[in-house]
Amino acid sequence: MDPYVLVGGGLAVARAAEALRDEGYDGDLVVVTTEPHRPYERPPLSKGYLRGEDDRDVLFPLDEAWYGEHGVELRTSVTAVGLVPRDHKLTLSDGTTLRWSKILLATGSTPRALDVPGTDLAGVHYLRTVDDSDRLSGRLLDASLEGAGRLVVVGDGWIGLEVAASARQLGLDVTLIGRGTQPLSRALGPEMGALYGSVHEEHGVRVLRRAHVVGLSATDGWVTGVDLADGSVVGADVVVVGVGASPNVGLAEAAGLALRPPAEGGGIAVSGTLTTSHPDVFAAGDVASVPSPHYGRPLRVEHWSAAQEGGAHAGRAMAGSGAEYDKIPYFYSDQYDVGMEYLGWVDVPGGYDDVVIAGSVEERELVAFWVASGRVVAGMSINVWEQMGRVEELIGSQTSVPKEELQAFLR
Structure with a gap:
């Protein structure tokens, strides 16, 4: 055979x-x-x-x-x-x-290419493979040792935010450029996107919202800045592009x-x-x-x-199994001291009616629920662990859950 x-x-x-x-x-x-x-x-x-x-x-x-x-x-x-x-x-x-x-x-x-002039310059990186990570890591670590590295991340999705967090932890000067009202707004909506925007700003990242990149500028073939539609230029020694895949x-x-x-x-x-x-x-x-x-x-x-x-x-x-795939989508992200687990799926922006919070956004300990027609369609825990099994039960029930019950989820 x-x-x-x-x-x-x-x-x-x-x-x-x-x-x-x-x-x-x-x-x-x-x-x-x-x-x-x-x-x-x-x-x-x-x-x-x-x-x-x-x-x-x-x-x-x-x-x-x-x-x-x-x-x-x-x-x-x-x-x-x-x-x-x-x-x-x-x-x-x-x-x-x-x-x-x-x-x-x-x-x-x-990775989707950034369709502007200058993306072929030295110092412009995408992150998908281990070799990409090796090249970027070497550049970030060198910049960190030099003590004056300026990283600009174009794209405010998960990859962009995780790279920004890693670079800040290495001591670099980081600017995050996104086109949405908040970071992660296309993944989480503006409510939880605002939380992540605040987390990064608290750690010293300059977060630019509703910004549109029109080109990359250079000196001697090496990227030196990111040009924005409003005429401003963000200085850069390294640029990471994370605008989807x-x-x-x-x-x-x-x-x-x-x-x-x-x-x-x-x-x-x-x-x-x-x-x-x-x-x-x-x-x-x-x-x-x-x-x-x-x-x-x-x-x-x-x-x-x-x-x-x-x-x-x-x-x-x-191998011959006829079982049907029935897993609910799950992912996680660690940024600074913020650990996150997410279970479910929601079509942002129109696929939910409300985001209900159990816990404290200010203290960064919470579970957020995306609710559509009274049903929980997704849940995300921030610095609260071993809750995804309960979230899965709520999603799987496909029944309406009172808002007050969700708000009391951690009590």
Whole structure:
């Protein structure tokens, strides 16, 4: 029998490989990844690893020896460039062709480019891969040692805020530029976005709201500033761009696999078993748009849990399981002394009626609930732990919960 092939270099592939072996699949198993590393997870890239506090080993969910011990062939530094589902063939960038019995596409995302003049200048960084983090870390640490580093982060989403927090912890002068009314307003809405804006300002970050970048200025090819639409220039020694990411669906699209429309979040359309429109092709992680029994629509989630849980689910499905994926989206973020866990999904800005707070915003100890038609659709804890199980019960109940009951959640 031809091998099972896993395409991608992230956490989803590692968990799929592990699940396949745990489920008793003992056939040939091949991992194909563009990067020169074995599959790794990305959250540390903007946190401890970026700051130089964590060793590289923290990135890898499976030891290097695991692949050899479990008969998994690693093909690194090679890209899947052509997929023909009808013939069960995969073409690689080195000119070789792989025949496969089943295949998983976990091809991840690519950072969106900032579409202004000057993004090709030295000193401008994106953060997606371990090599990106290594380059940025070296520059930030050098700037920190010099004592006068000025970092400008363009983009006020999760990556941007985590990089800003790491840079402040290294002692850099940090400016965060966002187009929204508050940081994270597209992810959390203005209510909780304002909390994160305040946290960063309290730690010395200059937060620019409703700002529009029109270009990057330079001296001798090195970035020196970020030009704004109002005519002002923010001085910079290093610029990090974090304005979102696009799912890598090109391989699937060229193969004729069904995709979700942009209005539904894009990505590769899969069933509850993470099967695509071809029965032997599966998808997981950032690229997979998965039906949610909790929200009654497909969701494409670009967070750690989608790779962790989705990769394992895909591996079990490839091994023969018919179970439907029913996980509620989860993610976390650590910035300064603010630890956060979030469970649920909400279509910001129109997908909720109210944000109800239990605890104290001022003391940074709280649980926030996003409520739509009386039902809890998402919850986030700040510096309050072991609450996500209770939040999950509220979301899963799909029943109306009185506001007073939510406000008393921590009492």
